[in-house]
Amino acid sequence: MNEAAPASIPWLSVEEEALRPVLSADGLGVGFYTDSGKRLDVVQDVSFALYSGRMTALVGESGCGKSITALALGGLLPRGMKMDRGRMKLDASASAASVRPLAYVFQDPGACLDPVFTIGSQIREVLPRVERAQAAVRMRTLLQTVGFEQPDRVLASYPHQLSGGMQQRAMLAMALAGRPRVLVADEPTTALDVTVQAKILALLTELQRKENLAVLLITHNLGVVAEAADDLLVMYAGRVVERGPVGLLKKPCHPYVEGLLKALPRVEGNAGRLEGIGGWVPPLGRRPPGCAFHPRCSLARAICAEVVPEEAETSPGHAVACHACRAREGWK
Numbered sequence: 001m002n003e004a005a006p007a008s009i010p011w012l013s014v015e016e017e018a019l020r021p022v023l024s025a026d027g028l029g030v031g032f033y034t035d036s037g038k039r040l041d042v043v044q045d046v047s048f049a050l051y052s053g054r055m056t057a058l059v060g061e062s063g064c065g066k067s068i069t070a071l072a073l074g075g076l077l078p079r080g081m082k083m084d085r086g087r088m089k090l091d092a093s094a095s096a097a098s099v100r101p102l103a104y105v106f107q108d109p110g111a112c113l114d115p116v117f118t119i120g121s122q123i124r125e126v127l128p129r130v131e132r133a134q135a136a137v138r139m140r141t142l143l144q145t146v147g148f149e150q151p152d153r154v155l156a157s158y159p160h161q162l163s164g165g166m167q168q169r170a171m172l173a174m175a176l177a178g179r180p181r182v183l184v185a186d187e188p189t190t191a192l193d194v195t196v197q198a199k200i201l202a203l204l205t206e207l208q209r210k211e212n213l214a215v216l217l218i219t220h221n222l223g224v225v226a227e228a229a230d231d232l233l234v235m236y237a238g239r240v241v242e243r244g245p246v247g248l249l250k251k252p253c254h255p256y257v258e259g260l261l262k263a264l265p266r267v268e269g270n271a272g273r274l275e276g277i278g279g280w281v282p283p284l285g286r287r288p289p290g291c292a293f294h295p296r297c298s299l300a301r302a303i304c305a306e307v308v309p310e311e312a313e314t315s316p317g318h319a320v321a322c323h324a325c326r327a328r329e330g331w332k
């Protein structure tokens with residue numbers, strides 16, 4: 001295995017290298033092809049960049065295309081779907097330094113682990129060309145990195161012998177075994193007990209820092225986003241509607257993002273009351289023309305039903321795709 005650090009690029013200054021994304025997606029589009037050959041848009045014109053040591057949160061209601069966007073990055077799309085628009089670029093030095101530059105952790109660790117093999121043999125699979133004794137040392141270190149104090153016991157365990165939180169730690173160890181530069185975590189804590197959720201998130205943040213990982217975190221929990229993420233991408237019906245540094249949550253522009261925030265249970269005042277957004281995310285093939293959010297939007301105007309809004313940058317790095325915001329704020 002290539003243990004060498006990624007070679008630096010001679011023609012870039014240190015600052016430029018730090019600003020270079022590890023992974024960039026430019027105008028990604030994913031289509032679902034029906035049996036009759038019709039193409040339905042699943043993800044449309046999605047662009048973003050992930051940076052080493054930074055966490056980008058991807059949020060949006062169920063069915064907005066978060067998981068499909070994440071799966072497209074690793075070429076893991078479900079049957080019938082194709083990433084056939086736009087392009088994705090993984091930094092060359094990242095791919096050179098990793099066995100698996102892009103690693104995933106999913107919602108249900110129990111379903112991802114094979115019940116008939118020990119954790120040890122499943123991690124070993126990610127270390128194919130490492131000699132036996134060296135692999136044993138590496139596996140122990142990996143398990144310690146994810147917080148196991150007795151790695152040997154875990155290596156010899158079968159998945160059912162571990163709790164949900166321990167299984168997710170084991171999945172993280174497996175993800176790290178390939179020395180990834182990008183870690184995609186798709187609702188990594190949703191299936192876990194509330195008490196364990198915070199620990200797994202703290203571990204994720206720690207790994208991001210220690211291993212200098214670019215993390216893409218998919219979550220429904222805006223509280224977690226505000227606390228842990230650096231950057232935010234909000235998707236609605238397959239498109240990014242607002243993006244920027246996570247601080248934008250204090251003053252979002254897009255009515256959809258305002259709605260998501262209002263849907264959070266209030267801690268003070270009318271405690272526990274949900275002020276959700278009315279209506280539902282449209283299913284594939286039934287997305288309305290123009291801005292797909294317009295039927296649910298209190299600020300909708302005639303143009304919203306006709307023209308897909310382009311992104312406008314409101315401040316450096318903060319961009320919004322909304323006709324009403326554009327008119328309200330007077331952006332060009």
Ligand SMILES: Nc1ncnc2c1ncn2[C@@H]1O[C@H](COP(=O)(O)OP(=O)(O)OP(=O)(O)O)[C@@H](O)[C@H]1O
Pocket residue numbers: 032042060061062063064065066067068069078079080283284
């Ligand atoms: N295997 C599949 N076959 C057909 N359509 C799918 C498949 N997986 C997802 N879809 C559809 O693609 C769209 C985007 O789904 P996706 O799973 O990316 O949503 P999501 O934002 O991750 O939602 P959730 O928060 O529920 O995980 C949805 O309309 C969904 O129904």
Ligand SMILES: [Mg+2]
Pocket residue numbers: 066067068186
């Ligand atoms: Mg999903």
